[in-house]
Amino acid sequence: GAGVSQSPRYKVAKRGQDVALRCDPISGHVSLFWYQQALGQGPEFLTYFQNEAQLDKSGLPSDRFFAERPEGSVSTLKIQRTQQEDSAVYLCASSLVWREGLYEQYFGPGTRLTVT
Amino acid sequence: DQQVKQNSPSLSVQEGRISILNCDYTNSMFDYFLWYKKYPAEGPTFLISISSIKDKNEDGRFTVFLNKSAKHLSLHIVPSQPGDSAVYFCAAEGGFKTIFGAGTRLFVKA
Numbered sequence: 101g102a103g104v105s106q107s108p109r110y111k112v113a114k115r116g117q118d119v120a121l122r123c124d125p126i127s128g129h130v131s132l133f134w135y136q137q138a139l140g141q142g143p144e145f146l147t148y149f150q151n152e153a154q155l156d157k158s159g160l161p162s163d164r165f166f167a168e169r170p171e172g173s174v175s176t177l178k179i180q181r182t183q184q185e186d187s188a189v190y191l192c193a194s195s196l197v198w199r200e201g202l203y204e205q206y207f208g209p210g211t212r213l214t215v216t
Numbered sequence: 217d218q219q220v221k222q223n224s225p226s227l228s229v230q231e232g233r234i235s236i237l238n239c240d241y242t243n244s245m246f247d248y249f250l251w252y253k254k255y256p257a258e259g260p261t262f263l264i265s266i267s268s269i270k271d272k273n274e275d276g277r278f279t280v281f282l283n284k285s286a287k288h289l290s291l292h293i294v295p296s297q298p299g300d301s302a303v304y305f306c307a308a309e310g311g312f313k314t315i316f317g318a319g320t321r322l323f324v325k326a
Contacts, residue, residue: 104259133314142220142305142316143260156312191259204250205314207259 102126104208106192112214113182121177121211125194132175133205134167135191143191149175182215189213219243220308222317229324235293237320239306242287246308251280251291254303254319263304264291296324 105124113119125132131150135143136159145159151172160167164183169175179186189212193205221240229235241249247268252260266273266280266289273280279292293300301324306317 135316140318142222142307142318145313145315148312159313193259204262204265207252207261209257209259 104192104194104206106190106208106211108211109209110212110214112216115182115184115215117182118178118180119182119213121179121190121192121213123175123177123192123194123208125173125175125192126206127173128196129194129206130172130197131195131203131205132169133193133195134175134177135193136161137189137191137210139188146177146190179213182213184215187213187215218317219310220306220315220317222306222320224320225318226321226323229296229322231298231324231326232295235291235296235300235322235324237291237293237304237306237322239289239291239317240287241289241308243308243310244284244287246310248309249280249282249289250307250309250314251278252305252307252316254305260305293322296322298324298326300324 107122134146137143147167148156149169164180166178189210191210193207195203195205219242250265251263253263254260264275264278282289303319303321305319307314
């Protein structure tokens with residue numbers, strides 16, 4: 101595909117349910133990022149992968165959040181026992197390389213999660 | 217603590233005039249600063265960046281200015297067009313993280 105895709109685009113979960121959000125980065129992009137964007141705010145960093153290695157997960161808000169990228173391509177963000185405060189848009193972004201100069205991040209359209 | 221701040225939630229400008237969007241930051245260790253543009257129901261799209269060792273970068277109608285002593289950067293759009301109406305995010309790169317401001321919604325009136 102031409103860009104970063106995310107699925108589902110919208111997810112409604114009941115409080116306490118587990119959810120899994122998928123990101124398909126641009127083919128060949130080494131770096132992958134997850135962000136959480138609350139209403140009226142900018143994206144907030146959650147975690148970063150370089151190929152299959154998760155190099156920074158300092159932004160994950162609790163141990164209910166888990167991300168993986170087992171083959172260095174598709175990534176999944178999993179949220180266990182969802183809470184209302186988890187309601188947000190979850191954005192995925194990919195880039196060619198990171199830290200060898202600056203490479204722009206390409207963002208997907210996001211998954212809007214609503215926890216009821 | 218907010219390391220990147222965009223203090224104006226919205227800005228309205230007449231078509232053809234200059235749009236100036238402002239951003240302040242607190243961490244002097246940031247290496248790069250970026251501006252992203254976002255339309256509704258889409259992810260942010262990269263617009264322009266500037267290295268911390270420069271004070272200006274220009275790309276067509278878009279120019280970013282960096283004032284390191286004031287820890288301030290700005291995005292100038294000249295001339296503004298109705299298609300520029302969007303939310304603009306200022307961002308700073310530090311380590312593996314990109315830290316975003318809260319965004320400024322720009323309205324360009326025809």
